[in-house]
Amino acid sequence: VVAEVIVDIGHSNVDRIFEYAVPEGMTLCAGMHVLIPFGGGNRMTEGFVVGLSETSAYPAEKLKKVTRVLEPYSIFTQEQLEIARWIKETCHCLLVDALRLMIPAQMRGGRVHEKTVRTVTRALTLEETREAIDSLTTASGGCRAPVQRAVLEILSGSDCPIAVSDLNQMAPGASGALAAMEKKGWVLIGDQNVYRRPYQALDRRQEPPQATPAQERVISAVTGALETGGEFLLRGVTGSGKTEVYLRCIQSCIERGRTAIMLVPEISLTPQTVERFRGRFGDRVAVLHSRLSYGERFDEWRRIRMGKVQVVVGARSAVFAPFERLGLIVIDEEHEASYSSDKTPRYDAREVAKKRCELCGGVLLMGSATPSLESYYRAERGEYQLLTLRERINRQPLPAVQLVDMRQELAGGNRSIFSASLYRAIRECLHKGQQAILFLNRRGYSTFVSCRGCGEVLRCDRCDVSLTYHKSDGTLRCHYCGQSRPVPAVCPQCGKPFLKHFGVGTQQVEEAVNRYFPTARVVRMDYDTTQKKDAHLTLLNAFANREADILIGTQMIAKGLDFPQVTLVGVVAADATLHVPDFRSAERAFQLITQVAGRAGRDEAPGRVIVQTYTPEHPSIRFAASHDYEGFYRYEIGEREKGEFPPFGDFVRFLFVGENDQALQTESAAFAEALRSLLLRFMQERGIGEETLIYLCSCPAPLQYIKGEFRHQVLVKLRRDKESGMLLELMGAFTRSWEGSSLPVFEVNPQNML
DNA sequence: AGCACGCCGACT
DNA sequence: GTCGGCGTGCTC
Numbered sequence A: 001v002v003a004e005v006i007v008d009i010g011h012s013n014v015d016r017i018f019e020y021a022v023p024e025g026m027t028l029c030a031g032m033h034v035l036i037p038f039g040g041g042n043r044m045t046e047g048f049v050v051g052l053s054e055t056s057a058y059p060a061e062k063l064k065k066v067t068r069v070l071e072p073y074s075i076f077t078q079e080q081l082e083i084a085r086w087i088k089e090t091c092h093c094l095l096v097d098a099l100r101l102m103i104p105a106q107m108r109g110g111r112v113h114e115k116t117v118r119t120v121t122r123a124l125t126l127e128e129t130r131e132a133i134d135s136l137t138t139a140s141g142g143c144r145a146p147v148q149r150a151v152l153e154i155l156s157g158s159d160c161p162i163a164v165s166d167l168n169q170m171a172p173g174a175s176g177a178l179a180a181m182e183k184k185g186w187v188l189i190g191d192q193n194v195y196r197r198p199y200q201a202l203d204r205r206q207e208p209p210q211a212t213p214a215q216e217r218v219i220s221a222v223t224g225a226l227e228t229g230g231e232f233l234l235r236g237v238t239g240s241g242k243t244e245v246y247l248r249c250i251q252s253c254i255e256r257g258r259t260a261i262m263l264v265p266e267i268s269l270t271p272q273t274v275e276r277f278r279g280r281f282g283d284r285v286a287v288l289h290s291r292l293s294y295g296e297r298f299d300e301w302r303r304i305r306m307g308k309v310q311v312v313v314g315a316r317s318a319v320f321a322p323f324e325r326l327g328l329i330v331i332d333e334e335h336e337a338s339y340s341s342d343k344t345p346r347y348d349a350r351e352v353a354k355k356r357c358e359l360c361g362g363v364l365l366m367g368s369a370t371p372s373l374e375s376y377y378r379a380e381r382g383e384y385q386l387l388t389l390r391e392r393i394n395r396q397p398l399p400a401v402q403l404v405d406m407r408q409e410l411a412g413g414n415r416s417i418f419s420a421s422l423y424r425a426i427r428e429c430l431h432k433g434q435q436a437i438l439f440l441n442r443r444g445y446s447t448f449v450s451c452r453g454c455g456e457v458l459r460c461d462r463c464d465v466s467l468t469y470h471k472s473d474g475t476l477r478c479h480y481c482g483q484s485r486p487v488p489a490v491c492p493q494c495g496k497p498f499l500k501h502f503g504v505g506t507q508q509v510e511e512a513v514n515r516y517f518p519t520a521r522v523v524r525m526d527y528d529t530t531q532k533k534d535a536h537l538t539l540l541n542a543f544a545n546r547e548a549d550i551l552i553g554t555q556m557i558a559k560g561l562d563f564p565q566v567t568l569v570g571v572v573a574a575d576a577t578l579h580v581p582d583f584r585s586a587e588r589a590f591q592l593i594t595q596v597a598g599r600a601g602r603d604e605a606p607g608r609v610i611v612q613t614y615t616p617e618h619p620s621i622r623f624a625a626s627h628d629y630e631g632f633y634r635y636e637i638g639e640r641e642k643g644e645f646p647p648f649g650d651f652v653r654f655l656f657v658g659e660n661d662q663a664l665q666t667e668s669a670a671f672a673e674a675l676r677s678l679l680l681r682f683m684q685e686r687g688i689g690e691e692t693l694i695y696l697c698s699c700p701a702p703l704q705y706i707k708g709e710f711r712h713q714v715l716v717k718l719r720r721d722k723e724s725g726m727l728l729e730l731m732g733a734f735t736r737s738w739e740g741s742s743l744p745v746f747e748v749n750p751q752n753m754l
Numbered sequence B: 001a002g003c004a005c006g007c008c009g010a011c012t
Numbered sequence C: 001g002t003c004g005g006c007g008t009g010c011t012c
Helices: A078-091 A095-100 A105-110 A126-135 A146-155 A164-170 A174-183 A213-224 A242-255 A271-284 A294-305 A316-320 A349-360 A373-380 A406-411 A420-431 A506-516 A535-544 A585-597 A619-625 A629-643 A661-685 A725-737
Strands: A002-007 A018-021 A033-037 A044-053 A115-122 A187-194 A230-236 A259-263 A285-288 A311-314 A326-332 A363-368 A385-389 A400-405 A435-439 A448-451 A468-470 A475-477 A484-486 A499-502 A522-525 A550-553 A566-571 A608-613 A649-658 A693-706 A709-719 A746-748
Touching (some): A002 A033, A002 A095, A018 A033, A044 A078, A044 A095, A078 A349, A078 A725, A105 A294, A115 A146, A146 A164, A146 A174, A164 A174, A230 A242, A242 A259, A242 A271, A242 A363, A259 A349, A271 A285, A316 A349, A326 A349, A349 A363, A373 A385, A373 A629, A400 A406, A400 A420, A400 A619, A420 A566, A420 A608, A566 A585, A585 A608, A585 A629, A608 A619, A619 A629, A649 A661, A649 A725, A661 A709, A661 A725, A709 A725, A725 A746
Parallel strands (some): A230 A363, A259 A311, A285 A311, A326 A363, A400 A608, A435 A566, A522 A550, A566 A608
Antiparallel strands (some): A002 A044, A033 A044, A115 A187, A468 A475, A649 A709, A649 A746, A693 A709
């Protein structure tokens, strides 16, 4: 028997199977983590057993032996190995890189660290214990070894191991007496693994609310598929109780003895979400996200792998949770860009979830108030079963949205950042003792600083972007590289003292609120105010506990938050997200406005939304204002079809980054030509017409210069064919046949084209 | 990735 | 004459 091993080295030269002999007496299974001799000398490397084989193509006498097994169990399930191979094919990455996604980083490099505590167990029967206690009691009722006696008294209560630290609390000095007691054979001293668990304090049982008939319909559709498998897209308006639907489906899944994964966008993984899951499922939930300590992450992973939990709540990477008998994957806020990874392997958690469900016969349930165009398109074509929740849970209407044309406001002589309507609405809201949210997707004070003498706009010298003024510390900051510097007194171009701020950021909104509503208590939430540890939670709690009347924030306040007292939402400048040079910008703007509007009127009091804009006729704004997802979808899918954008066409982008602009330009142009001839050849071999290649060009990236480096891209646009495997096949053929210099990184349909 | 093997310039 | 530069090539 030979072990098929992938060595834990991230390099394309060694990204293939190496075969090893299994020494006598060693039990190996696929998925195990092993130590192996690799390369010249006596060097050792870690590796992953991806399979076992009876035969070997490699001469048996040259085979080396597996040195030892690093963990006494398979660290990958069979299904995970399958998923890893699928990731390699679809993301065009190394198999090791795919495998590495699935285990905590601590498992590699011998840094596995389990936390143990010293424990004591009773070694005597109850009767013997009583005798021992008596032997320590003198005839007069006194006591010869009071601590030992106290320990025996405690241990007589149970035969479970007790942590020495706990014992010490109950019987001070116990740890000192234990050695003598062990010698007499009275107790056993041992070590026990403990799992470090995040959010321990949150285990409070909560009673589930009654589900509405609409929710019941969705729940029964999903749970009805738990035996057979299925893929669902749930479109539920904001406040329609999607989370309760998820909880019920998960409940039903684990009652059938299967396990469930719940994915949420990273930002939504607030303690509120975790609390809700812990409240419902208690110990049976593990939590996985980037803010966990290494120890916590490793322990949560082990609890999943060892079958100690049935449910996982987590961000993107939790889709790889090492469950067996997986029955359900829920993806909340399905449209969020954070489900697609921004580093290699560039996997999309939605696609991985779909594949996992196919492999294990489980159910995929994706939910959103504003599904991504791509998913809704699939639902329309019957690839996903579409479920809808059209009403809010308490039958409250969706908030009325009023559009305010800021051009008319300006023409009417109002130069402030609040329109008359928004100003009045805030005043009224405060007067009634209710809460308001003001949303603006730009941080800082002003978005750019320009000289009124010569027109110069102050730019970052390391990036091709304008600098943002931050009034709190009087600096100009670059939002791409983070560099900051003081505001110059005079224009660096013409020397005149005519520098002026333009554009509004959250800091300026805060200042305006303080000026116009001096008694209002304000919380501002943006990148700048949430850098300290727990700042996120502290600010949200302050608003939830009504220590503030107005919450001002960027997109981090747009979704998922549930504040019943909020009756007014003001979108200060809806246009901010609209004019980004990216084919998804209209979709993003629609989603953002719809989501933020959904924060209003979630309780009894009706909500109201005021959207300030310079382009009220823009479809993203118009359809968001009328809560018309279908309308927006129809419009935007038409645009995508016209422009052959996804889901009708596909982009592939290769990015070239470097300090020498000229060299990059030459390099990317040469690459573009090599790519073109290869692609055309592959297309010809496969009988794909040339018109499928819509264009292939080398050009500067939309952000040409970031952090002192120039950026060029080679952009390929391909028409999508009926069987969607064409792109995958072409790119696979391309990566396999690429020789010469290392393959430039590339993305397919990137979330961010900048 | 890491390391061995291998062919051409300045040094005790 | 040797020591050493880092350019290919291999690792079960």
